[in-house]
Amino acid sequence: xxxxxPPDKTDAKGVWIFGDGTPADYPVRKxxxxxISRKRRKALMxxxxxxxxxILFGLFTAFPLxxxxxxxxxxxxxxxxxxxxxxxxxxxxISAYDDPWLWKSLYNTVWLAVASGVPQHLIAxxxxxxxxxxxxxxxxxxxxxTMFIPFITSTIAVxxxxxxxxSTQSGILNxxxxxxxxxxxxxxxxxxxxDVMPLRWLGSSSLIKPAIAFVVVWKYTGFNxxxxxxxxxxxxxxxxxxxxxxxxNGWQQFWHVALPMIRPFVFFALTLTIIGNLQLFEEPYxxxxxxxxxxxxSGLTASYYLYLVGWEWLEMGAAxxxxxxxxxxxxxxxxxxxxxxxxxxxxxxx
Amino acid sequence: xxxxxxxxxxxxxxxxSSAMAGxxxxxxxxxxxxxxxxxxxxxxxxxPDIKITYQMNNHGDHHKKLTTNxxxxxxxxxxxxxxxxxxxxxxxxxxxxNLSGSAYGADAMSGExxxxxxxxxKGSDGNQYGVPIDIGPGVMYYRRDIxxxxxGEIDGVIKDWDSYIEYGKKLKAxxxxxxxDAADVAKAIILTTVKxxxxxxxxxxxxxxxxxxxxxxxFDVAKRIRDEGLDGQIGAWTNEWYDGFKQGxxxxxxxxxxxxxxxxxxxxxxxxxxxxxxxxxDGIFGSWGGSFLAIPKQxxxxxxxxxxxxxxxxxxxAQIAGLKNIGSFPVLxxxxxxxxxxxxxxxxAGQKARQLFAQVxxxxxxxxxxxxxxxxxxxxxxxxxxxxxxDGKDIMAALKDAERLIKRRVK
Numbered sequence: 180x181x182x183x184x185p186p187d188k189t190d191a192k193g194v195w196i197f198g199d200g201t202p203a204d205y206p207v208r209k210x211x212x213x214x215i216s217r218k219r220r221k222a223l224m225x226x227x228x229x230x231x232x233x234i235l236f237g238l239f240t241a242f243p244l245x246x247x248x249x250x251x252x253x254x255x256x257x258x259x260x261x262x263x264x265x266x267x268x269x270x271x272x273i274s275a276y277d278d279p280w281l282w283k284s285l286y287n288t289v290w291l292a293v294a295s296g297v298p299q300h301l302i303a304x305x306x307x308x309x310x311x312x313x314x315x316x317x318x319x320x321x322x323x324x325t326m327f328i329p330f331i332t333s334t335i336a337v338x339x340x341x342x343x344x345x346s347t348q349s350g351i352l353n354x355x356x357x358x359x360x361x362x363x364x365x366x367x368x369x370x371x372x373x374d375v376m377p378l379r380w381l382g383s384s385s386l387i388k389p390a391i392a393f394v395v396v397w398k399y400t401g402f403n404x405x406x407x408x409x410x411x412x413x414x415x416x417x418x419x420x421x422x423x424x425x426x427x428n429g430w431q432q433f434w435h436v437a438l439p440m441i442r443p444f445v446f447f448a449l450t451l452t453i454i455g456n457l458q459l460f461e462e463p464y465x466x467x468x469x470x471x472x473x474x475x476x477s478g479l480t481a482s483y484y485l486y487l488v489g490w491e492w493l494e495m496g497a498a499x500x501x502x503x504x505x506x507x508x509x510x511x512x513x514x515x516x517x518x519x520x521x522x523x524x525x526x527x528x529x
Numbered sequence: 530x531x532x533x534x535x536x537x538x539x540x541x542x543x544x545x546s547s548a549m550a551g552x553x554x555x556x557x558x559x560x561x562x563x564x565x566x567x568x569x570x571x572x573x574x575x576x577p578d579i580k581i582t583y584q585m586n587n588h589g590d591h592h593k594k595l596t597t598n599x600x601x602x603x604x605x606x607x608x609x610x611x612x613x614x615x616x617x618x619x620x621x622x623x624x625x626x627n628l629s630g631s632a633y634g635a636d637a638m639s640g641e642x643x644x645x646x647x648x649x650x651k652g653s654d655g656n657q658y659g660v661p662i663d664i665g666p667g668v669m670y671y672r673r674d675i676x677x678x679x680x681g682e683i684d685g686v687i688k689d690w691d692s693y694i695e696y697g698k699k700l701k702a703x704x705x706x707x708x709x710d711a712a713d714v715a716k717a718i719i720l721t722t723v724k725x726x727x728x729x730x731x732x733x734x735x736x737x738x739x740x741x742x743x744x745x746x747x748f749d750v751a752k753r754i755r756d757e758g759l760d761g762q763i764g765a766w767t768n769e770w771y772d773g774f775k776q777g778x779x780x781x782x783x784x785x786x787x788x789x790x791x792x793x794x795x796x797x798x799x800x801x802x803x804x805x806x807x808x809x810x811d812g813i814f815g816s817w818g819g820s821f822l823a824i825p826k827q828x829x830x831x832x833x834x835x836x837x838x839x840x841x842x843x844x845x846x847a848q849i850a851g852l853k854n855i856g857s858f859p860v861l862x863x864x865x866x867x868x869x870x871x872x873x874x875x876x877x878a879g880q881k882a883r884q885l886f887a888q889v890x891x892x893x894x895x896x897x898x899x900x901x902x903x904x905x906x907x908x909x910x911x912x913x914x915x916x917x918x919x920d921g922k923d924i925m926a927a928l929k930d931a932e933r934l935i936k937r938r939v940k
Contacts, residue, residue: 490593
């Protein structure tokens, strides 16, 4: 509130003087400072409203991010407390550079990203197309929802189930293969089974990666089907009609009309797959039973390795350095993807 | 699973009740809670002004939580349980109280404990940071019925590794595996034939030992077993493992004494009376597992915590109770003359096996844990060893690769 009390005296020019004439006593100043604070308050209001998010973001995202940069230049066994940190410069990055397990894990990560990423889309796109073209919406929703279930199921639970499916002696997969090999009509197709049994899906270095990739495909294809169904629904019926008039058959409608139209959706789904697959952790962790990536570390992914270095070997500084190298790697791959597919993907040819 | 849920529920209850002066909280992992539930009343009788609570998490989570607690200097209990696998990395990092100090005087107790276990709780500065609470004397469990079926006798089988492998060849004709996983043999040899003054993987100056003869020999025996097709290539704690014990398709298992409790309680209760326990082959003595108690520097009630540690580890009452409650083998030597050690064990066809366990415990050589043990164990046992056994990699090449990685990570 401005001060409207009468002035204590006036000076020669008739200007009001308050108190002993020091600036603090002037009502004008007082009121103007309050005015500013009201303005400021107005400006601050939105910040106050979003502050819960900002505080959480700062505490749990921005600070750890900055801290992990700092940490990557330290040697730190967390058990020794915060005072146990020792500055080592770039040593963590340098020793990561020729760490055989890191390179092995990066190779595995890329292998798994491709082997579990590509099939997801090759399966999801045709299925989504068929769902959209052939089914009424009610039935389509039921199918999409069913295929979405693996995605919302806990990864640990899924991986544990597959762990028993892959089990060498008692696993249902090997049992089925044996059954198929002895079956009368199809037996010839599975004749090789008896020669290779027992197949150690999770116990041999050559089978463990395909076994992990299959779980990932099983779990995430449904998610992509939902994205692609939404994509195909946006394609206008008139385009198909026009194509039909021009004499396109079903395949040509799919290949030349529908597919180019959903490019932005493909781009979006691919981006999510790339980022997600390069961070695979739970599936390999559970399927190798926490055994440091299994035989020959062929199931050791980069995320798994940095967990191993940080939490099992208690080398937090080295783990932080590895995590930044992984970040850099994902950033490069994603930006390559954006560069080559982005323009077409985002703008589309519609 | 039930136990984990129970532990989770208890820990929530424990967090809810706030700590007071004189309260001691013990952080650990199941099945210690079943043991503590029975012991705490007896401790409370003698120490009415100390209130004991506990917080249990499963084994892996407990050690991760403890790591975070020590890193940030807050949140740890007044007493913490540390598994032997982590003790080397934990006690040399400076987060625990020096129990050799005058406030505790742990050194005076050293003679009462099994020597090797006591020494494992020592830091590289020679001071005591952890007090052992239980140990896992290494033995070989074997199926008596399978041994009889080939007309063998146990002393002949365990004479040396050659005789052990011979036994395996006889079993192969009957489609029975000598052992679930040949890797266990290599691990046993590596961890039990350590030269005096050496660590498991490093010498006293921190140099890697893993290309030494001990490792080469160990890998070699395991590889012979694998290449002859004598092992089931069955990993521990898998369904196949339990099946092997139930169906009698696996004849022996090298393990800590504690496996007995698992076998008779849930893994293969129907095979009661068919089992026996013997020394490890080739006259080696070793241990599988074991736990320690320590006081974090951040603990609030250290004096009371120390009283409770002394009660748990150095009274016969608590140590024998551990054996009876959860099958954890006593580390206090005075208990070995207890009547409980003369009890015949029905599951082992009436064998007085606890006497064997006690004899083994006193013969296990002391090996001091070293800083890089956690890394080396991973790289050697889960890396090099499996590459040699499963992928046929050359032994020396695998060990050299492992050493290169270890040198990179252990400074």
